[in-house]
Amino acid sequence: xxxxxxxxxxxxxxxxxxxxxxxxxxxxxxxxxxxxxxxxxxxxxxxxxxxxxxxxxxxxxxxxxxxxxxxxxxxxxxxxxxxxxxxxxxxxxxxxxxxxxxxxxxxxxxxxxxxxxxxxxxxxxxxxxxxxxxxxxxxxxxxxxxxxxxxxxxxxxxxxxxxxxxxxxxxxxxxxxxxxxxxxxxxxxxxxxxxxxxxxxxxxxxxxxxxxxxxxxxxxxxxxxxxxxxxxxxxxxxxxxxxxxxxxxxxxxxxxxxxxxxxxxxxxxxxxxxx
Amino acid sequence: xxxxxxxxxxxxxxxxxxxxxxxxxxxxxxxxxxxxxxxxxxxxxxxxxxxxxxxxxxxxxxxxxxxxxxxxxxxxxxxxxxxxxxxxxxxxxxxxxxxxxxxxxxxxxxxxxxxxxxxxxxxxxxxxxxxxxxxxxxxxxxxxxxxxxxxxxxxxxxxxxxxxxxxxxxx
Numbered sequence: 001x002x003x004x005x006x007x008x009x010x011x012x013x014x015x016x017x018x019x020x021x022x023x024x025x026x027x028x029x030x031x032x033x034x035x036x037x038x039x040x041x042x043x044x045x046x047x048x049x050x051x052x053x054x055x056x057x058x059x060x061x062x063x064x065x066x067x068x069x070x071x072x073x074x075x076x077x078x079x080x081x082x083x084x085x086x087x088x089x090x091x092x093x094x095x096x097x098x099x100x101x102x103x104x105x106x107x108x109x110x111x112x113x114x115x116x117x118x119x120x121x122x123x124x125x126x127x128x129x130x131x132x133x134x135x136x137x138x139x140x141x142x143x144x145x146x147x148x149x150x151x152x153x154x155x156x157x158x159x160x161x162x163x164x165x166x167x168x169x170x171x172x173x174x175x176x177x178x179x180x181x182x183x184x185x186x187x188x189x190x191x192x193x194x195x196x197x198x199x200x201x202x203x204x205x206x207x208x209x210x211x212x213x214x215x216x217x218x219x220x221x222x223x224x225x226x227x228x229x230x231x232x233x234x235x236x237x238x239x240x241x242x243x244x245x246x247x248x249x250x251x252x253x254x255x256x257x258x259x260x261x262x263x264x265x266x267x268x269x270x271x272x273x274x275x
Numbered sequence: 276x277x278x279x280x281x282x283x284x285x286x287x288x289x290x291x292x293x294x295x296x297x298x299x300x301x302x303x304x305x306x307x308x309x310x311x312x313x314x315x316x317x318x319x320x321x322x323x324x325x326x327x328x329x330x331x332x333x334x335x336x337x338x339x340x341x342x343x344x345x346x347x348x349x350x351x352x353x354x355x356x357x358x359x360x361x362x363x364x365x366x367x368x369x370x371x372x373x374x375x376x377x378x379x380x381x382x383x384x385x386x387x388x389x390x391x392x393x394x395x396x397x398x399x400x401x402x403x404x405x406x407x408x409x410x411x412x413x414x415x416x417x418x419x420x421x422x423x424x425x426x427x428x429x430x431x432x433x434x435x436x437x438x439x440x441x442x443x444x445x446x
Contacts, residue, residue, distance in 0.1 A: 012421060014445035023433040025442045027421060121427075143438060146425040154421050165415045167425030167437065175423070175437070178415030194426025221426055251402050258404050259412065267412065268404040275413045 012154060015047035019054035020121055021064065022145030024128075026050055029156050032139045046137055050128040054144075057127070060086060061120045063113075074113045087116075094119050097234045102249070104242030105234050122191065122233035125149045129229075141181075147191040149229040150182040159183055164190050169221035169261050177259055177273055179225055187257065187272075191232035192223040193240045218243055218263055224250070225257040225272065232256070244268075417441070 011030040016023055026047050033042035061070045069087055072078040080088060094107030094116055109115045125144050129151065132140050139152030141162050150162040161183025168176035182188045195218060222239040226232040235256060239247045247260055247268065257272030356378055363372045376384035417423070423438045433439050 012445045014442045016442050016446070018430050021429055022427060023430055023439070025422070025438060027442070027445060141422050143422045143424075145427045145429075145433070146423065146438070147427075148422050148424050150422070162422060163415065163420040165417060165420035165423045165437070167423060169426065172425065173437065175415050175417055175420070176409070177412040178420060179413065179424075181422075190424045192424040192426050223424055247404055251404055255402075257402075260404060267407055267409060269407050269412055270402050270404050272402075273412050274407065275411055 013043055015043060017047065017051045017054075019051065020058050020062070020124070020144070022121075024050065024054060024145070025141075025143040026132075027141040027143070027154075028137065029139050029154055032152075032156050033137050034135070046132060046135055046140075049131045049135065050142065053128040053131050054124050057120055057124045060084065061090070061116055063115060063117065070114070070116065074115075080114075090116050090119060090123065093123075093230075097238075100253075101234070101238040101242065101246065104238035104246045106241075118237050119230065119234065121145070121147060122230040125189075125229045125233075147189075147229060147233055148181065149189045151188060153183055161185060166190075166192060166223050166259060167221075169194060170265055176261070176267075177223075177269075179223075179257070179259075179273060181225065186227050186255075187225040188227060189229035189232040190223060190225045191229060191236045192221060193233075193236040194221045195219065195240050219247075219260045220263045220265075221261040222247075223259045226254065 012027050013030050014025055014027045016025045018024070026043075028043060028046070033046050058068075059065065060068060062068045063070050063074060065071060069078065069084060073080065073083060073087070080091060083091075091107060091114065094105075097105045097119070098107065105118065107114060107116050107119065121144055125142055125147060126149065128142055129140075129149050132142075133151070137151075139154070139156045141148065141150045141154070146167070148164050150164075153160045154162055161180035164179050164181050165175040166177045166179065168174045179190055181190055219240050222236045224232045224236040224239070226235065231254060235250045235254060235258075239250055239258065239260060242249075247258060250256060251258055251270055257270045258268070259270075259273045260268040262268070358374055358376045360374045361372055365371075374386050375382045376386075417437050417440065421441070423436070423441065425436070425438075428436050428438070
């Protein structure tokens with residue numbers, strides 16, 4: 001028996017796998033997955049189901065795979081009209097987000113290539129969550145490269161929220177803040193975007209090829225908590241790209257909490273992040 | 276006589292205002308400053324508001340539009356002046372009642388008369404992100420949390436991440 005982290009006398013079990021260029025972690029309270037009595041076969045099966053969701057979407061949407069549908073679209077070998085329903089649905093969703101964020105979130109790179117990467121990871125997390133629900137697993141935490149979705153509690157039946165930490169962008173070995181996800185609250189998703197990391201697909205709105213990070217007043221990191229992971233992820237991306245104006249539009253227009261770190265280290269936060 | 280005529284005209288237009296209000300007439304979508312002021316006052320979520328707040332912003336909107344159109348249709352000679360309280364509506368922030376101030380047939384102010392939560396305490400309606408110091412946010416040590424959010428970590432960076440340490444403890 002491996003030692004596990006203690007939490008009110010309970011313990012957690014985790015499984016990890018790689019997909020979409022990052023690592024996905026599934027964490028559940030020990031014994032919370034049906035079929036785990038005495039063994040952990042249930043958790044392995046649940047983790048495999050989550051992995052299939054990510055692998056399936058990555059196969060279609062990855063621009064790092066030359067043979068993916070997204071890559072064929074990017075090269076002009078395929079038109080949107082002839083693309084799969086899944087592709088068109090996500091494209092439509094991305095366009096809707098572009099409208100709602102007034103362009104701060106965009107599914108197109110400055111060079112015009114369609115890039116749904118900013119949406120697909122969040123979508124995959126949400127779909128993986130559905131896969132867990134359909135297996136009647138009601139207490140879990142999914143973390144895909146720093147974007148988090150939870151259901152239930154780390155201590156089943158207790159109503160205790162999952163405690164999520166937010167990395168300090170100035171010192172990635174330390175935590176800047178904590179946020180309670182799930183439990184009695186309605187905010188089950190927490191996503192963080194930064195302006196320096198590869199793979200964040202963030203471009204300053206309407207600024208051509210200039211990246212969001214080049215403006216001095218911009219944000220080094222933005223965390224958004226919302227009821228669903230796509231909203232959290234898209235708005236975190238949009239705020240990094242759109243700056244303070246987008247931050248205020250987001251807090252006025254959506255039920256979210258935001259913790260934003262300026263490049264000079266200053267913090268802006270909604271009351272939900274306040275101690 | 277002119278005074279009396281003006282007063283009765285004002286009363287008439289006020290009546291139209293209130294009638295329009297109470298019937299809940301929703302004229303056109305008003306992108307006016309009144310609508311945005313009402314949105315700010317009630318903390319409603321603006322144009323992209325969720326269903327939970329549509330009732331409050333709808334009320335505000337109809338207030339604004341019925342007020343504006345009411346004053347407009349009574350003619351240029353009618354100068355509605357006064358303050359008019361709206362009905363109490365339930366929002367996700369609790370009960371909200373707004374009052375409009377009308378001058379020269381135009382809504383010049385919208386104020387919140389009542390804004391309470393279920394425990395009848397006044398509530399903070401603004402969810403604006405405000406500057407704060409590092410020791411003012413909820414603090415945590417990595418030992419206290421079950422998961423960690425950060426800007427996307429690559430597979431390589433994961434190995435040295437706090438999340439990897441948490442996962443290793445639970446594998």
